[in-house]
Amino acid sequence: GPKVLQIPSHQIIDMGQMVTLxxxxxxxHLYFYxxxxxxxxxxxxxxxxxxxxxxEKSKLFKDQFSVERPDGSYFTLKIQPTALEDSAVYFCASSLLGGxxxxxGPGTRLLVL
Amino acid sequence: GDSVTQTEGLVTLTEGLPVMLNCTYQSTYSPFLFWYVQHLNEAPKLLLKSFTDNKRPEHQGFHATLHKSSSSFHLQKSSAQLSDSALYYCASYNTNTGKLTFGDGTVLTVKP
Incomplete structure (x- = not known):
């Protein structure tokens, strides 16, 4: 079936630094999540x-989070600065149409130290 | 906001017995309902989706019927297999916001 890729698969970062998933x-596909x-x-x-x-964004999408997809390239999630509670697996998804x-994707495992 | 309730956190069955995982939802709009299955350290994958009342999608022996009257989309299978062991998520898609809301998930363990 259709594949969504995520890079990197794992990321370890110090609290306060910036990370881009x-x-x-x-x-x-036209919709990204x-x-x-x-x-x-x-x-x-x-x-x-x-x-x-x-x-639409949830309450978990803090001000330190941003997303973009410049020129149809990667769809990115940027966290700046990172916090300890940002440690998690982040999954990207896409769909052709809403609904x-x-x-x-397989997820990026982020560990903030 | 929207919510999805999966009452069972953990279900353990013997191979060959029937499976039923409960899912109820709350939404201000008529949502689309989905079942996703997630194996350990893998991404969630679509198992079933439903759009209209009384339609019964089926996949890999699983089926679910959307009942708007009871806001339910329970997942069923007549005979569990060892390979069915996984985490199952029921999810509700809000057509107005484009937000997919997941339930807490049910871990299904099938034993020989």
Whole structure:
């Protein structure tokens, strides 16, 4: 089936530093999403993105978070500065249309020390 | 906001017995409902989706029926297999906000 790639698979970073998580969505998809999953806890919606704009974001999407997809390249999640509570697995997903099946990437495991 | 409730956190079954995982939802809009399955250290993958009342999608022996009257989308399978052991998420998609809300998940363990 369609594949979503995420780079890197793992990232260890010191608190206060900046991190960028990269997502290569399915090529013809138009809607993009980020989710956060803390170890042993449920998957939680962070943000969705369509036509170059954030459509909806959750309370977890703090001011330190930003997303963009410049010129149809990677869909990125940037955290600046990072905090200890940002340690989690971050999943990217994409869908052709809103309400369509979302295809998830393998996740980036972020550890903030 | 939208919410999804999965009442069972952990379900343990013997191979061959029927499976039923509960899912109820609350939404101000008529949402789309999904079941995703997540194996350890892997990404969630779509298992089933439903859009209209009384449609019964099926995949890999699993099926679920969307009942708007009871706001439910329970997942069922007639006979559990060892390979069904995984984390199952019910999720609700809000067509107005584009937000997919996940339940807490149910860990299904199938034993020989």
């Amino acid at each position: 990269n997502c290569d969505p399915v090529s013809n 980020w989710y956060k999953q803390i170890l042993g806890q449920q998957m939680e919606f962070l943000v969705n993105f369509y036509n170059g704009k954030v459509m 369509d099946t979302q295809y998830f």
